[in-house]
Amino acid sequence: MKILLIIAGVLLIALSIAAGLIWVERRLLALWQDRLGPNRVGPFGVAQVIADTVKLLFKEDWVPPFSDKPVFIMAPGILMITILLTFAVLPFGPNFYVFDSNIGILFFLGNSSLGVYSIVLGGWASNNKYALIGAMRASAQMLTYEVFMGLSLMGVVMMADSFSFCTIVEAQKGGWFIIPQFFGFVVFFIAGIAETHRLPFDIPEAEGELIAGYHSEYSGFKFGMFFVGEYLGITLISAIIATLFFGGWLGPSFLPPVFWFLLKTFFFIGLFILLRASLPRPRYDQLMKLGWKVLFPLALINLIVTGAVLIFLK
């Protein structure tokens, strides 16, 4: 019974944050661009989210006749499933998690590598050249950034001596991992932006060049799933950064642990939005060059140095 309540709580938190982010992002972008943003519907425009959801639900759900129908319908679902599954292994509080897996980080990496299929298959099944170009860019970009996304976390794993998220949070009681693992954090953060294909790394959907990239042909609720999936991805990456590098739910005891966890998560969500507001999109080859020639060696050096220091201190 308790586990069902926790599952419902985790799903509720994740989905309501992701949906609410659509409004938060528009308001924050407006703030940084000296505009007002959506402020008409409800107090401060909060009900804009509900209006948008109702609009998406009532739009025509068009499946193109030239598409590969089963794959086209399946693709947005894969994105939602892989991201929501990862929330199961994240500890929201000391006893507030669905499943404390002893391969937690690997579970996250596996799910994020399965998430690539959603974008690739969505683009391919649309049978549209712009969607296909978007899908190809996405598969190359996400495969590249996955490699050192995993490598950058291995320093944390070595220091905590475990793949389990709960153990890693406990191991940070003496001090957050952001200080010894600063380069790991930098690499993971950049790889996280590329994995969620957010601006500045949104070249799979680059609306200036590719209409809407891989989801050009999607409409109605299926588009909504891609859209919410992107925000779920941001929430997930922010929550993982908070858990692995900033002590998760640890914090002064005058507030409940869940609050600290959500506060840290919201800080990184804000950072994601600020990056969107301030940075231009790099070219495709520049993105690849940055990945293989800067971040990959940095992740490897971080791994080797962490290992050497740990052996030296033993």
Added chain:
Amino acid sequence: MNIFFYIAAVVAIISTIMAISGKNAIHSLLFLILSLLAVSVIFYLLNAPFIAALEVIIYAGAIMVLFIFVTMMLNVGIENKNGNKLTNPRKWIVSSILAAILLVDFILALKNVPASPSVDQVILPKQVGISLFSTYLLAVEIAAILLMAGVIGAYHLGSQKKKVTHRFLEKK
């Protein structure tokens, strides 16, 4: 545990059959991914969570994405023109005989080997790492050399001199 094992095994077998009998290349690849995921579930049930995770990350997540990437680029997904050739029963004779011999061999071998004790304790990533870098060090290093050769080969094939395509910049 048993019932989960049989569910995963049935899913793996059915999806593999669908993968080799389908005519649409991408659909076949998707069934193959499903089969790999089912095998990963079996590994997990056999108390090997680390291998289960690697199966998903490496096979289902990385290698199969490359397969799909290539299939997408070559655009053979929608219509496979060689599909009818494979359904010709004559093509199957030799391979079926060889597979049958292997199956008989396997069953006889299984009969003679004493049943291995089922692993009760969960094998954690740490134990796998320690045995990889002590007992199986040689195999790890050989694999590393093979991968290095692959990387150098790919670098050699992929590298090319910078081409100038603008007519004013061309050197005559």
